[in-house]
Amino acid sequence: MLKRQDVYIRDPFIVPVKGKRVYYMFGTTDKNCWGNEKATGFDYYATSDLENFDGPYPAFRPPEGFWADRNFWAPEVHFYNGKYYMFATFCSPDGKRGTQVLVSSSLEGPYVEHSDGPVTPPNWMCLDGTLYIDQDSNPWLVFCREWIEVYDGQIWAAGLSDDLKRIIGKPILLFTASSAPWTASIKVKDGRECFVTDGPFLFRTQNGSLLILWSSFDREKRYCVGVAKSLSGGILGPWQHKPELIFSDDGGHGMLFRTFEGELMLSVHSPNSRGNEIPLFVKVDEKDLEII
Numbered sequence: 001m002l003k004r005q006d007v008y009i010r011d012p013f014i015v016p017v018k019g020k021r022v023y024y025m026f027g028t029t030d031k032n033c034w035g036n037e038k039a040t041g042f043d044y045y046a047t048s049d050l051e052n053f054d055g056p057y058p059a060f061r062p063p064e065g066f067w068a069d070r071n072f073w074a075p076e077v078h079f080y081n082g083k084y085y086m087f088a089t090f091c092s093p094d095g096k097r098g099t100q101v102l103v104s105s106s107l108e109g110p111y112v113e114h115s116d117g118p119v120t121p122p123n124w125m126c127l128d129g130t131l132y133i134d135q136d137s138n139p140w141l142v143f144c145r146e147w148i149e150v151y152d153g154q155i156w157a158a159g160l161s162d163d164l165k166r167i168i169g170k171p172i173l174l175f176t177a178s179s180a181p182w183t184a185s186i187k188v189k190d191g192r193e194c195f196v197t198d199g200p201f202l203f204r205t206q207n208g209s210l211l212i213l214w215s216s217f218d219r220e221k222r223y224c225v226g227v228a229k230s231l232s233g234g235i236l237g238p239w240q241h242k243p244e245l246i247f248s249d250d251g252g253h254g255m256l257f258r259t260f261e262g263e264l265m266l267s268v269h270s271p272n273s274r275g276n277e278i279p280l281f282v283k284v285d286e287k288d289l290e291i292i
Helices: 286-290
Strands: 010-017 022-028 042-047 052-060 070-080 083-091 097-104 112-118 126-133 139-145 154-160 167-176 187-189 192-194 198-204 210-217 223-230 239-241 252-258 264-270 278-283
Touching: 010 070, 010 252, 010 264, 052 083, 070 126, 083 126, 126 198, 139 198, 167 239, 198 252, 210 252, 223 252
Parallel strands: 097 126
Antiparallel strands: 010 022, 022 042, 022 070, 042 052, 070 083, 083 097, 097 112, 126 139, 139 154, 154 167, 187 192, 198 210, 210 223, 223 239, 252 264, 264 278
């Protein structure tokens, strides 16, 4: 049993299981998740109170000949059509990064390859793909195109095939990092300012508003979580950014879940310093999220 403050994890993604009254936590669990260091895989933890955790337990280990060997990041697990699908970021030896879909019949795994390599565009540097199901039950992939390639990081949406194995149609740009009033450039590259987009997460409120949580850096160089609201109520927006941050205390890659008592919680990792990240859970007011 580990205390929350002793669990190393980035990008914590919570799956509550009401029947067991257990929260399953997935995330980036390799401490060597940067650069060219060889990746191990993804682990998960289990907790009944969000403070004491069992684990880690293996959820995914790459098979022999797996296309990627580094930067195993930000796994999310979604229940869809009777199975559990893991959307996770990987990077190949030649430096190509993308989101692949894995699958398991069990929440605990083991997860195996489902899509044939990344579902994100193969010629783009992409990360942090998430699954969104629209009001007509159509699946969508929402993902980041990385600032390393486009300078001003972007968030895109693309329709997914019903089996979640490929995108259909052309991806559609939702917004860029610099379009939010709170973001700041992290550096200048090739004479251009660079802005980060990380960790999109879609959430529909009880009042029907569609929100995207996402992360970047503010003018104080803090890693933060902001929110944008779809003015149409649909995935294609247009998206309006909330000027106020919902988390600004050096943490990010947020997602929302409800506790078994019905409270809405924000899950982030904090601090955002390599090797020191732990999960943090913060109560949020749903009505405040909707006010843009």
